[in-house]
Amino acid sequence: MAASREQLAVALDTRAFGMANARRATAPRRAAAPADPEPPHAPLARTLDGAVIPRLVLAGRVDRARHEAAPKGADDRAGTLAELVLARDADAARHFVDQLHERGESFERLYLDVVAPAARRLGDLWTDDRCHFTDVTLAMSRLHHVLHLLGHVFYAEGPQPELPRRALLLPAPGEQHSFGLAMVAEFFRRAGWDVWASATLERADLLRLVGRERFDLVGLSTGCDARLDVLPALVHAVRHRSRNPDLGVFVGGPAFLDHPELATAVGADATALDGRQAVAQAEELLAMRGT
Numbered sequence: 496m497a498a499s500r501e502q503l504a505v506a507l508d509t510r511a512f513g514m515a516n517a518r519r520a521t522a523p524r525r526a527a528a529p530a531d532p533e534p535p536h537a538p539l540a541r542t543l544d545g546a547v548i549p550r551l552v553l554a555g556r557v558d559r560a561r562h563e564a565a566p567k568g569a570d571d572r573a574g575t576l577a578e579l580v581l582a583r584d585a586d587a588a589r590h591f592v593d594q595l596h597e598r599g600e601s602f603e604r605l606y607l608d609v610v611a612p613a614a615r616r617l618g619d620l621w622t623d624d625r626c627h628f629t630d631v632t633l634a635m636s637r638l639h640h641v642l643h644l645l646g647h648v649f650y651a652e653g654p655q656p657e658l659p660r661r662a663l664l665l666p667a668p669g670e671q672h673s674f675g676l677a678m679v680a681e682f683f684r685r686a687g688w689d690v691w692a693s694a695t696l697e698r699a700d701l702l703r704l705v706g707r708e709r710f711d712l713v714g715l716s717t718g719c720d721a722r723l724d725v726l727p728a729l730v731h732a733v734r735h736r737s738r739n740p741d742l743g744v745f746v747g748g749p750a751f752l753d754h755p756e757l758a759t760a761v762g763a764d765a766t767a768l769d770g771r772q773a774v775a776q777a778e779e780l781l782a783m784r785g786t
Contacts, residue, residue: 573612577620580613580637581630589641602649606678607769614638614674635674642674646681660781664714665693667726668701672718675747679714682770686778698729706736712777713737715763717748726761734762743780745773 572595579588595605617634620626626634664680666673673694680692696704705713713733717723730744744763751757751766758766764780767773 572609573616576609576613576638577616577634580634580641581617581620581626583633583637585637585640588637589644592641592645602645603771606649606681607771610638610642611675611678611769614678639674639677642677642681646684649681649685659687659689660711660778661689661691661709662712662714662777663691663693663705663708663710665701665716666695667715667717667722667729668696668698669722670695670717670719672716675718676714676716679716679747679767679770679773682774683777686774688774698732701729702732702736705733705742706738709738710742711739711781712743712745714745714747714773716746717750719748720750723750723757723761726763730762741781741784743777743784745777747773 576588576591579591592605592609595609596602600609614635617626617631617638621628621631662680662683664676664683666676676692680690683690691708691710715726715729715733717726726746730746733744734742743765746758746761746763746766752768755766758764765776767776
């Protein structure tokens with residue numbers, strides 16, 4: 496699988512390079528303005544300052560965070576939570592998380608260390624054919640319910656700016672998995688962002704939305720490697736139709752966790768390991784762009 500993703504990254508980079516050349520070749524020529532010629536290196540400097548350097552900085556954050564997030568010991572609380580939602584007991588699952596919080600665990604750490612790994616555990620059970628798809632789907636629904644019940648407590652503790660930034664978070668068209676994105680949305684809300692979240696939108700509806708409403712960030716998630724090849728054109732179209740010329744675009748999903756370099760390959764600004772890092776990187780990106 497790793498080799499195929501590396502090949503995909505090369506292919507996506509090649510496609511993006513070709514699209515850029517095609518745009519330059521077909522762009523209408525404008526009459527030169529009677530002004531002093533800018534230094535030959537000026538366009539390159541602008542590109543480095545506005546796009547390349549911010550993406551390199553954010554990519555470095557992902558690499559360091561992956562190292563810091565490496566497992567540091569046995570912790571089967573996520574397994575216990577997964578078992579509770581599989582046992583069709585959402586109330587017991589909520590009580591279990593509440594007990595951990597009462598023992599001193601912050602909700603942030605519970606989200607990152609217990610709830611998110613429990614969702615991955617459920618996915619592994621289905622992938623390994625140890626649970627029926629229906630059982631896993633229902634368990635994920637119960638886990639989503641627990642997340643919803645805890646959400647208002649989680650993000651009420653965050654700052655409430657007078658003019659919050661706005662984020663649109665949604666699965667890529669055709670995707671069905673949304674739990675991870677729901678967790679990311681909780682972290683953005685907790686940081687004071689105005690979050691627009693959708694279970695799914697068709698491509699045309701997404702483009703109409705970003706053309707009608709102004710967003711500071713669009714986050715797209717995909718859980719299927721087969722859909723990675725449609726992301727470059729989608730990201731390009733979202734930027735082109737956006738009311739915000741400085742729009743930030745983040746991508747997420749299993750493929751990007753293993754190979755964060757794919758984010759740049761599909762034309763996005765960055766990816767993140769979890770919701771906490773996504774917020775930090777989004778705010779850093781907008782600060783670097785002066786928005």
